[in-house]
Amino acid sequence: MLSLRDLQTQFETDLFDGNVAKSAYILKDGISVKERIAIYRHNVFSNYRKTLSAVYPVVERLVGEQFFRQAADSYISAYPSLSGDLNEYGANFPQFLTAYAPVSKLPYLPAVASLEWLIELVFHAADEMPKVLEKLINVPEDKYGELHFLLNPASQLFQSNYPVAKIWQVNQADWQGDCAVDLQLGGCELLILRKDFSISINPLAKGEYLMLLGLAKGEDINTSFCKAIEAQSELDLGGFLQKMVQEGILVDVRI
């Protein structure tokens, strides 16, 4: 008799392999053991497929439903779920696509997937009330350079060498214009932000992106700004920070 542990391990293997040679631990009764395991395989796979398709609608639209299903099935077998919470499922899909040979002709696809995963993270992220202004009241201006800003938890920064924002935009259900995207448009730097439960994808200039990236990593204003002006010499620090505070992108500050 199999121990509980051996039975559960064997069942997992049989479910993924569809090979029932060793499934003598399942009662033969009416319909075949193979068919019985297939019911569970179907439930498990369709659950994951549905989850991936909900998180990665643009990737699915780009490759088509049938192709997406094949990619999803390969992913499901290669990357086991590590959480009982299905909302965490699919984090490695962009990484999987990078190495998935059948999509090698769509080099921008992993980047589109990364953007979609960040949107998912932003959807579930914490709500945070901005407290920058009240905290700055007591800070002398000559100390501003040493400040550490905190980004809104419901925001994510994104960078790609492909025009991913444009690709994402023309593949939204409500997009009315031309669906062609010229890959020569080049890359993009983006800020994904949730405000009043609606999520927007906002283009950033290179310097703005580097500035926010530095702050997100915990660097102070001076350090981030030094990197940012290398990429964008005309960056107006005061104006940019003010705008980021006003729009609720910088929500807190550590002195």
Add this chain to the structure above:
Amino acid sequence: MQMRDDYLGANVQSTVTSIPCMAGVGLRATHYQEILKTLPKIGWFEVHSENYFGAGGQPLYFLEQIRNYYPISLHGVGLSLGSSDILNQLHLKKLKNLIQHIEPGLVSEHLCWGSIGGRSLNDLLPLPYTEEALSNIVSHIQQTQDFLGRRILIENVSSYLQFKHSNIPEWEFLKEVAVRSGCGILLDINNIYVNSINHGFDSMHYIDAIPLGAVEEIHLAGFDSNGSCLIDTHGTPVSKEVWALYEYALASFGGKPTLIEWDTDIPSFATLLREALKAQLRLEQFNVVAA
């Protein structure tokens, strides 16, 4: 939709947390706005706990809002109590946080396993009904109850296979789980019916075996058939066989909070309310007879 005036007095602006002996429905994101706008007459709502494990955003906001008007029951699908793995502490902590935040009337999980070796299959998989599996799940339920500081309910699941070395009938196993761990039972009438067809046992005999005081909630749902097996899809109305078995269960256990589960091909809220009304009328009819 016409509602009887005395149907399901809504707990408008109440802070009542306990689940009333009425019909409730599963809360789905597509219905959030409509519920808050119309405050329908329904006894309570149930949610899948994991869908509210996120740190913030829309799901928690709407759950908090709806919680202001209706009692909430948290129904988990991912704790994998029957696994031979140790319990996932992070999952438990998230559940505890949610409980502290929402103050649910009931907290429930399943008589199943879903993960092994740290990998999850995110499904409600059947257990072998053996003494080993029994003492394993009882110990996990006790740990969970100790950690959460409250009693939980355990729900029987549908199954499409049986393990050869199972040597305890499912109903005995469920009863023993409740007796040994002190947990309550969430009796899913649809799952009993589905299993009775799939595995050939008497569904009424199953109900007769369940200890009278243990059942605290009932689930009703619809099933599909794949030709050789009944599959618990939660995507169709409750069948007439399941309604009949529900009436039999009410006669045995008395009225219990009853949930209409509808998780796939989610219908309009009005359709859900109509299904709930069918359960509510049976609950009332039973209560009248009992009184």
